[in-house]
Amino acid sequence: MQTTEAVHIGADELPFIDIGDGSLLKVLQVKRGEGLWIIENIFQAGYEVEQHKHTGPVWGYTSSGAWKYKEYDYVNRAGSFLYEPAGSMHTLQCIEDNTRVWFQMYGSNVNLDADGNITSVVDGDLTLQFYLAMCEEQGLPRPNVLVE
Amino acid sequence: MQTTEAVHIGADELPFIDIGDGSLLKVLQVKRGEGLWIIENIFQAGYEVEQHKHTGPVWGYTSSGAWKYKEYDYVNRAGSFLYEPAGSMHTLQCIEDNTRVWFQMYGSNVNLDADGNITSVVDGDLTLQFYLAMCEEQGLPRPNVLVE
């Protein structure tokens, strides 16, 4: 029976793992049945996430640094709120080091090449498996991600 | 400003369009930003929907006939309730004529070939565009689908 008590994950409770050139990822929560995944990233300047389209809504909460979508002019900085409806499509670019963002995501990232062909589909479950494997590889104890 | 009144769509208010061999489709509601699409199908025996994986949760309410997923033994009949969590994958097969089902779907259908390669991704918006185009082609008035 599922708890009806709030669950707190402090800033240092889960490790970040490296996703390239010093950019970092932690996975906080995955509700498989809902297609929900919540992650926190620390990006370094120059980090890019390939163009992708979301199959569900996404919210981004930025607490430091600066990043943008290549396709748009606005820049996410500390205190920025971002709402990405299902069907939105864009290419993430990090502008400043130590850019810290929480993403609350429903559904999958459908990754697209320059011609609009699907190259892969990434979801919460895949990302969780990757995160757990990377933690294990680095000899870290299994992180206590909130998983249903 | 969005209504806060319930919206009713009677059984005969929206037309069905043919999706092959007498099987039928109507689109009742699409919330683009949520990735929500609600459709009603009337399938004929032998109709098949290729293997697909859902990126969000899906609910199926069957009011007549019989259909199943190739991968499982249970059969949906009048009064059946079906919950398909995000990440579930299956191939729909209709067993009896005039099988009537409502599907309340979040996210996309990621369609897969026999080797597990992605062949296409279908969502509510695409399905709505198809439905509206088919209605227009048949000279029907633009159906009043509940779209946000």
Add this chain to the structure above:
Amino acid sequence: MQTTEAVHIGADELPFIDIGDGSLLKVLQVKRGEGLWIIENIFQAGYEVEQHKHTGPVWGYTSSGAWKYKEYDYVNRAGSFLYEPAGSMHTLQCIEDNTRVWFQMYGSNVNLDADGNITSVVDGDLTLQFYLAMCEEQGLPRPNVLVE
């Protein structure tokens, strides 16, 4: 770890319990953390549900009979689709015997008296406890509701 396989509940798998004058209720699914509850009712003519306001969205799928909201003219019959956005408020009245409806509900029913005062708040968890208690009282085996 949550299944990623679809779960089927056949028409006769879960018992209906009496909620007054021959009107019936079964609870199909409760996701406590989401505030989701899915029920099926068979209402008899004259059955009424007091005025209530929804805190989340609700969908109603009617497979037989006739019912309406006192505040509106439209009548739900076999094949009717109903979308009730969060914030909608109404009083259910059943018109014909053996009116059968599935309700997929998020959030709570805030029940209101004639002066708009809150009389009670009903949610999926409460309804599940009531359903299980009624089944037990009638000597039925514990029904296999889909509960998270």
Add this chain to the structure above:
Amino acid sequence: MQTTEAVHIGADELPFIDIGDGSLLKVLQVKRGEGLWIIENIFQAGYEVEQHKHTGPVWGYTSSGAWKYKEYDYVNRAGSFLYEPAGSMHTLQCIEDNTRVWFQMYGSNVNLDADGNITSVVDGDLTLQFYLAMCEEQGLPRPNVLVE
């Protein structure tokens, strides 16, 4: 027709209004039909939110300061993630000045007195009306909250 482009709200685009003793509120997004409301608070030490129960899930992202629920020991600080499932119940207490938190909330807050009686029900729509009225009262231009 709803945009499928992401919407950015920068840290200084929407004003904070005072909700007592220097604690502040801004409303970022309300999806009425979904029962979704997203706010940002800056609480001062000693600020309290009366005991309430949530009818939908809630997520809290803290970017500075310290706050807790009276009923639990853990303290939310910069970088804390909090998941509050539907049905969770608690009393918010701010511990340090300039405690900054985003809350992504579905459904309503059912406020309760010491005996567990319902004193009021607060939702996104009410909070939005309050926020807009306070902005108007202070002679501020109508803030561009993301409202559906």
